[in-house]
Amino acid sequence: MSIFSLFGALEIGLIFSLVALGVYISFRVLRFPDLTVDGSFPLGGAVCAVLISHGTSPYLASLAAMAAGALAGLLTAWLHVRLRIMDLLASILVMIALYSINLRVMGGPNVPLITEPTLFTLLQPPGLAEHIGRPLLLLAIVIVAKLAMDWFFGTERGLAIRATGSNARMARAQGINTGAMVLLGMAISNALVALAGALFAQTQGGADISMGIGTIVIGLAAVIVGESMLPTRRLVVATLAVVLGAIVYRFFIALALNSEFIGLKAQDLNLVTALLVAVALVIPQLRRRLARRPN
């Protein structure tokens, strides 16, 4: 495997670790199965790409993408809290609607970002190769996002959101407006995912309508792999775990891409990835069992 492949896995892994953080908030903290992310990831990419191609600064465009993602999350949460639509169903409805909305936002299926300035061209450290500069910038963004999340969930408001997901009835008895907390949590979650989409579009030469397919699967895989590597109840460690999970998952894909020397072909990519992830999930279990067995 070349250094490029390695840094490539790191780069894409860091982008998807933002997705993993967002998915962690909805699935684990709020216990809200949220499929909106398949739509809010490309929404972030679309909004960002369209704005940049019209001359907006990449900073503003990325922030606007987060705002758009937050709106998508709010919509899903509102459908559930106010209209009492089942959570999973509400998220599917918004995800489906976002397909058309994204096409509208982009004015077509694809918005290229090749010659335009991006966060990465603006913040590229001079003298450093691009393929190293990008992961570095992404690492900084992910660190900030993780620390901000850790801090937020330690505040009174953040604790209220965690209580809502843990035991909504008790939370209400403590004066927490659980409906409002779900809205807030879902907004934050999808804002993070949309940011990931905006960053992805800026590194991949544009936004494409197909970029959202499978986002929830990648997000969940990252969360599960991460939790299996670093089992914990503490939020601060859990956020680290899902970030690592995303990177490790993409690393497995890179491994799978580099296995043609053992005769695997392009079509086998998904199978190989699945096998590697399965191994990753089983090994910690094996270790625990080995540790427990008396000698």
Next chain:
Amino acid sequence: MSMSKNTKRVSLAKLGALALATAFAAPGWAQSAQKSVAVATIVEHPALDAVRDGIQAALKQAGYEAGKNLRWQFQSAQGNTGTAAQIVRKFVGDQPDVIITIATPTSQAAVAATKSVPVLFSAVTDPVAAKLVPNWEASGSNVSGVSDLLALDKQMDLLRQVVPGAKRVGMVYNPGEANSVVVVKQLQTLLPKLGMTLVEAAAPRSVDVGSAARSLIGKVDVIYTNTDNNVVSAYESLVKVGNESKIPLIASDTDSVKRGAIAALGINYKDLGEQTGRMAVRILKGEKPGAIKPELSSKLELYVNPGAAQKQGVTLSEALIKSAAQVVR
């Protein structure tokens, strides 16, 4: 056999280390003096596979054969843009002599990932709109390629030869595919000039192709399709509707004629691949992609299928059949 748990732990670790070492020790590319070509596609289906085969054929004809004096690598992103991103990065890291990317998302990812490794796009309908190249002249950058843009007036000529008096043209396409949207937009301007109207039917996934086609029953005189990935993947469902409801089908690629379209004045995608392969050979021989003008497909062929015509309620004129490059029976 019982091993102590320590031994078991050590063996697990050893296994893991071995796996990692193998991956990293996989034969590196840049070192060898062999020429190397890396091809990436977003998804696999007959037309795109034909492109890949064409590329390989052209390379072989020029004396470059995989396994002998050429490192050849092919990867498919299985429809996932995240994977496409990683594939492209891997390729850039492998530093091949040329990277060939099939379809728009893969090409954009490659162009964004490197300004130095030569990149050739293939089967991209409008590379200028996709910002792969600034215009149709030699780009001066590391990018060139072969586009499958079709001159639509000739397409409509064929259409009117097969279905004279057709006024309403239906088109099934994936609104999420750049290549198809380009064609739709062009038809929207072109058809009114010919006194015809366009009726669109969207198929966001390949499973939607059948129902999209059915939505056109009674509303159109003929269905025209381009090399939309979804449509090509599911062309049989279109043929079913065409045969059952007697709606003539005109396609843009010759393979679809074998699958049930009446006619196509099409790019043979294997030829497109060969054209791309020939451009790749020029790069292998030392030319820079920036000095090569992006090309349109040079060879259009007419394929006809009289059997399909009969099923779909149309008779082909003898003149048309004679002029065809191939008649599918």
Next chain:
Amino acid sequence: MLSAQQLQITFNPGTPIEMRALRGLSLDIPAGQFVTVIGSNGAGKSTFLNAISGDQSVDAGRIEIDGADVTREPVWARASRVARVFQDPMAGTCEDLTIEENMALAQQRGTRRGLAHAVKGAQRELFRERLATLGLGLESRLSDRIGLLSGGQRQAVSLLMAALQPSRILLLDEHTAALDPRTADFVLQLTARIVAEAKLTTMMVTHSMRQALDVGERTVMLHQGQVVLDVSGEERRRMDVPDLLAMFERVRGEKLSDDALLLG
């Protein structure tokens, strides 16, 4: 302090399983009073409690707490005035959160939750102090997940949590019913102490006539969605379970037949 006026609640109205849970129930509780509420199954005790906490909306009637009309307020809006300990120790705490986080949640009840750190140093000290009074050693386990505690321990902490913020009224919903007799006793003693210390207006629903008479200053008995007995003061002090039963029969003209109520 608490004024419930003519509360009506009917479940599944107009269907074969229609159930009129509260039929014009009225009750006034002055500030600082400790009232126990008993009644057989279906008498409406839990429904009444849920109406006051806001978990159950009333079809008719009015609920005033400390002069404010809270009839239409949702649970979380009423929470600044109402503290509650549930029967199920699981329901009253957040399993995944630590002891100090649970207590912080209770302490912030009724306040506007902002971006200040949820558990600060000074608060921890306070929590430790209060936990120490339980004598269960929990003061050194502040960062343990509350799910690790036993049912009785959780109820004890729930009581502390209920008393952390000054509330107008404390609702206890058969909060010892899920505990073994020894632990139930411990929690009951704790209840009496906490209520007395903080001078809380308290309404305790219980299934046990014994408990109902032993604890508090006033006992109210519900039957078929209405108050049928209301004893306090000297009269109550002289009463024992059989006396209560006899009184019931006199008032209702029927025998009380709920075994659990009788034997409890």
